[in-house]
Amino acid sequence: MIMENKVFDPFSAYSKALKKIEESGIRPTKQRRILARMLFEKGDRHISAENLFDEVKKEDRKISMATIYNTLKQFTNLGLIREIVVDQNKSLYCTNNKSHYHLYIEDEGKIHDIPTENINLDIPSIPACLTLHNIDVIVRVRSVKDKKKS
Amino acid sequence: MIMENKVFDPFSAYSKALKKIEESGIRPTKQRRILARMLFEKGDRHISAENLFDEVKKEDRKISMATIYNTLKQFTNLGLIREIVVDQNKSLYCTNNKSHYHLYIEDEGKIHDIPTENINLDIPSIPACLTLHNIDVIVRVRSVKDKKKS
DNA sequence: TTACATGCAAAGCATTTGCAGATAA
DNA sequence: TTATCTGCAAATGCTTTGCATGTAA
Secondary structure, X not given: OXXXXXXXXXXOHHHHHHHHHHHHOXXXXXXXXXXXXXXXXXXXXXXXXXXXXXXXXXXXXXXXHHHHHHHHHHHHHOOXXXXXXXXXXXXEEEOOOOOEEEEEEOOOOXXXXXXXXXXXXXXXXXXXXXXXXXXXXXXXXXXXXXXXXX | OXXXXXXXXXXXXXXXXXXXXXXXXXXXXXXXXXXXXXXXXXOOOEEOHHHHXXXXXXXXXXXXXXXXXXXXXXXXXXXXXEEEEEEOOEEEEEOOOOOEEEEEXXXXXXXXXXXXXXXXXXXXXXXXXXXXXXEEEEEEEEEOOOXXXX
């Protein structure tokens, strides 16, 4: 397996992601390996395309925005990451692949995971003509410091 | 009260909205009255800025996109409507002002309300430094006809 | 009268696309 | 070798803004 880091740990989130990439048929190119490492070697993250771009740049590498977007979409389709839309003009990509919900601090733009077990959610049964894809729960809060209503 | 329709019903959603507009201090201009009527005289709706624009045009009136967007934002701030972001490139505005959740049929782009009572949701208590603003629940489903995974 | 609102066109911004050159297998 | 991928720049599409004109009170 072609790794981006030196130490091989077959159980790391990064190794698992690489394995899934190879198995899926898409090529584990240099760019995809760098991005997989960025996404999965720092624990659970919520990152935007732009932040990811900047992070790559900080390591003195360079991956074009087009490739960042394409790769994020491919990883999403592979189920490696999850896209969450908290407001109309930015998508965040979530690297926690366990089922979970989100706490969004609106005035700070910060997002945190809420483990599924911390929320009790019962939904009515879905009609046979529909298949459940996902349930998004976003608990939207504001920090008290922010007194403004809008 | 300046009404856009002929029959005065002080208990209609439209009348209530007009009242809230007047009380809020913003002027109940012709455009705002037309949009309030469109939004609140047809029951609970989920409508985009563009659809609202088209609907106005169908009645042989004309309101600019800038005004549509400004008005939707103002109505949202007044609590008359609620903005829901189902995917990154379109906001829908929801005229149901009762607390509720959403069922989103992804491959059709259709959205339906789920009354709060139909879903059992318990969230952990919020830290004192945060105030709860809203809880979004979006049940994402796909119609079975759509066999593709992505 | 005057503060506020509207409409137009232009700007903004995240994301996508077309295509020539590069690269993995 | 060849199908796939990358990067650039241009295009797209939703939303916002600047500003001159219009309008409610």
